[in-house]
Amino acid sequence: MSTETGPAIDAEPRSHRIVPGPKGLPFIGNLPQFGKNPLAFFERLRSHGDMVGWRFGPNSCVYIADPDCIGELLTETERSFDQPALGIAFRTVMGNGVVVARGTDWRRKRSLVQPSVRPRQVRSYATTMASSTVELADTWSGGERIDIKREMAALTQRIAVRTIFGVDTAADAEAMGRAMDVAQQEIGKEFAGIGALLPDWVPTPGRARIKKAAAVIDAEVSRVVARHRDGGDERPDLLSRLLTAVDETGERLTDQEIRDETVTLYIGGHETTSSTLVWAWYLLARNPRVRAALAEELDRVLGDREPEFDDYARLTYTQSVVKETLRLYPTIWLVTGVAKAGAQIGGVPMPEGTRVWTSQWATQRDARWFPGPEEFRPERWGPEEGDSIAEYAWFPFGGGPRVCLGARFAMVESVLILAVLARRFELDVDPGVIEPVPSLTLQPDREVMATVRTR
Numbered sequence: 001m002s003t004e005t006g007p008a009i010d011a012e013p014r015s016h017r018i019v020p021g022p023k024g025l026p027f028i029g030n031l032p033q034f035g036k037n038p039l040a041f042f043e044r045l046r047s048h049g050d051m052v053g054w055r056f057g058p059n060s061c062v063y064i065a066d067p068d069c070i071g072e073l074l075t076e077t078e079r080s081f082d083q084p085a086l087g088i089a090f091r092t093v094m095g096n097g098v099v100v101a102r103g104t105d106w107r108r109k110r111s112l113v114q115p116s117v118r119p120r121q122v123r124s125y126a127t128t129m130a131s132s133t134v135e136l137a138d139t140w141s142g143g144e145r146i147d148i149k150r151e152m153a154a155l156t157q158r159i160a161v162r163t164i165f166g167v168d169t170a171a172d173a174e175a176m177g178r179a180m181d182v183a184q185q186e187i188g189k190e191f192a193g194i195g196a197l198l199p200d201w202v203p204t205p206g207r208a209r210i211k212k213a214a215a216v217i218d219a220e221v222s223r224v225v226a227r228h229r230d231g232g233d234e235r236p237d238l239l240s241r242l243l244t245a246v247d248e249t250g251e252r253l254t255d256q257e258i259r260d261e262t263v264t265l266y267i268g269g270h271e272t273t274s275s276t277l278v279w280a281w282y283l284l285a286r287n288p289r290v291r292a293a294l295a296e297e298l299d300r301v302l303g304d305r306e307p308e309f310d311d312y313a314r315l316t317y318t319q320s321v322v323k324e325t326l327r328l329y330p331t332i333w334l335v336t337g338v339a340k341a342g343a344q345i346g347g348v349p350m351p352e353g354t355r356v357w358t359s360q361w362a363t364q365r366d367a368r369w370f371p372g373p374e375e376f377r378p379e380r381w382g383p384e385e386g387d388s389i390a391e392y393a394w395f396p397f398g399g400g401p402r403v404c405l406g407a408r409f410a411m412v413e414s415v416l417i418l419a420v421l422a423r424r425f426e427l428d429v430d431p432g433v434i435e436p437v438p439s440l441t442l443q444p445d446r447e448v449m450a451t452v453r454t455r
Contacts, residue, residue, distance in 0.1 A: 016069065016346035018062055021045050021054040029055025038438045039333065042359035046366065051348060061355045062345075067369065067392040069346045070358050073337055074392065074400035078106070080344075081337030084355060088200045089190040089210045090440075093183045093217065094267075095260030098405065106402075108247050113261055114405055116241040122408050124236060125163045126309035129413050132159045133420040134306055140425060142454035148427060149448045152277040152417075153177065153270075159413065160270040164262065165224045166237030179216040180271065186210040188439025221259050238265055267440070268406035272331040273413050275441045278448055279329035280321060280418060283376045285429035285450065290378060291422075294321055295455065298423040307419040312412055315419055320378035322414045326396040328376060330360035331441040335398060360396055361442070369393035426453040 022044065024030040034041045034056065042063065045052045050066040064070060073081060083102050086094075094100055098109040115121070136155050140146070157177045161167055186206045198204070228240055242261055246252050253261065284291045297317040307315070336357045339350035350356060365373045369390050370380065379385065397404035404410075427450040435445040 016051045016066070016348050018051050018053045018348060019049040021048050021052040021063065024055045027058060029057055029059070031055075031057050039359075039361045039436065042334070042357075042362040043365070046359075046362045051346065056355060059355050060351070060353070061357055062350065063357045063359075064345060065358070065363060065366065066346065067363065067390045070335075070363065070395065071392040071399065072345045073335065073356055073358060074395065074398060074402070076343070077337055077400055077402050078103070080340055080342070081356065082340060084336050084338050087187070087190045088207060089183070089187045092207075092210050092214045093187065094263060095256065097257075097260035097264035099264050109253075109257070109261065110405070112245040112247055112253060113242065113265075115245065116238045116265075117405050117409050119408055121238075121241075122412055123309045125409065126312070126412055126416060128162050129159055129416045130307055130420060132162065133417045137421055137424055140452050142425075142452060144452045146427075146450055146452060147447050148281050148429070148450050149274075149278050149444060152274045152281075155417065156270045156274040156277070156413070160266050162237075164238040164265050164269060166228070166239060167224060175216055176220050176266065177270075179213040179220075180267070182209055182213040183217070184271065184440040184443070186213070188437070217263060218259060221262050222255075225255070225258055225262075238262075265406065268404065269409060269413070271441050272406075273410050273417075275331045275443055276322065276325055276329070276410070276414050277417060278444055279442075280325040280414070281427050281450065282429050282434055282444070282448060283325055283328065284321070284422075285427060287376050290321065290376060291426060293317060293378075294418075294422055295426075298419055302419065302423055307416050307423075309412070309416075311419065312415055315415055316382075317378060318415050318419055318422075319411070320381035321418065322411060323381045323394070324376060324378040327364045327370065327380075327394055328374075329436060329442055330364060330396040332396060332398070332404075333361045333438050333442050334359045335395075361436075361438075363392075364394055364396075366393070424455060426455060427451070428453055 022030060022033060025032065030041070033044075045054060045063040046065045050064065050069065052063045052065075054061050054063060064073060077083075083100055086100060091100070096105070098106060098113050101109050133155060136151065154177075157174075161176070186209055189206055190210075224239065225243070228243060239258075239262060242253060242258055244252075284294065294317060297315060301311060301314050312319075334357060336355055339352055339354040339356060341352045343350040343352070343354075345356065364370065367373050370393070380389070392399060397407035397410070429448060429450045434448060436442045437445045
């Protein structure tokens with residue numbers, strides 16, 4: 001029988017065994033507790049121990065909280081763990097892109113997509129990131145009231161459209177943006193609710209909405225792909241690189257594969273960065289000391305000029321602000337894998353079919369790895385403390401062979417956007433606590449309104 005309280009977490013050296021988690025219900029297991037508040041539920045599991053048994057519907061699951069075990073899960077993916085079968089909402093939007101593909105199909109797609117986001121390519125996109133942000137900054141004025149969530153979403157959409165599609169019309173960004181908003185909401189609802197257990201053929205209002213949103217996404221991507229193919233000119237954008245990429249057999253990506261990878265890159269380049277920036281402004285507004293330290297670095301490094309790619313390496317405190325934001329509010333908040341035959345973690349066998357879970361949210365707020373875990377303290381990432389952080393105690397981009405291909409893109413984009421805007425302005429976010437809502441990414445539960453203050 002499951003028990004409500006678990007034993008104390010083992011001290012070093014850590015040895016592991018699976019302890020029972022909260023008691024579940026017949027058939028649906030712990031799904032109601034998980035669906036009510038997934039973030040709180042993962043923190044609750046962490047309080048039971050570093051390896052906790054629970055049930056997601058009828059599925060046997062193990063939650064892991066120790067960074068060494070998390071590292072094993074991430075680095076053994078493909079060899080000892082499979083990608084799980086995700087819900088129909090997720091699959092309808094994402095297709096079978098590199099994020100969800102398996103085995104040889106995943107290796108092929110990764111080899112075709114990876115060259116588009118290598119450091120040299122990210123450098124070429126940095127100018128677009130900075131210039132797009134300058135355009136936004138030029139529209140802001142002191143005393144103005146803005147919705148940060150809306151402003152950051154519009155900005156990162158514009159950057160995504162320019163860098164991925166190589167186009168620059170508001171319609172492209174707006175149509176994709178509206179469809180992605182619907183998709184994100186429905187994926188979150190399905191994942192945390194009873195829809196996660198329903199067969200694909202069961203119709204629901206949410207599934208109807210997701211199909212409609214996916215149709216808009218498909219139409220936009222098809223239109224832009226056709227424009228690229230008809231143009232004939234060589235372009236520097238990500239889509240053009242995908243269209244010309246060939247695998248080791250000389251084959252190119254199919255139209256469906258182009259669509260899937262384009263949507264994957266769009267979400268990585270827009271949704272995740274937008275969310276990170278919203279949380280960064282929220283945290284900066286509530287921590288005047290950090291805001292002052294950020295302003296000091298920007299004044300010292302940039303003076304009166306706008307940032308360029310080479311400034312990224314010099315803006316170490318700005319990088320730390322982004323890293324600390326990702327610690328407290330990781331856009332990707334969970335990782336899961338399905339054990340293959342012979343899999344084990346921490347020396348403990350994982351029966352074939354067991355679904356192993358971990359959460360960036362819960363691990364990155366664990367006081368064992370981050371003293372004062374609720375504090376927003378970018379200094380954690382400085383030379384004096386950064387080296388002492390356990391590997392895989394911080395993993396907002398995943399890790400191992402399936403680490404996020406767009407991690408470098410996202411970090412450079414976040415730092416340059418923050419540098420452009422925080423050099424000129426402070427954003428006084430309205431009082432009140434903003435709660436995170438776990439959907440496809442970790443989103444604020446309401447508008448994030450602020451008053452613009454000119455520095």
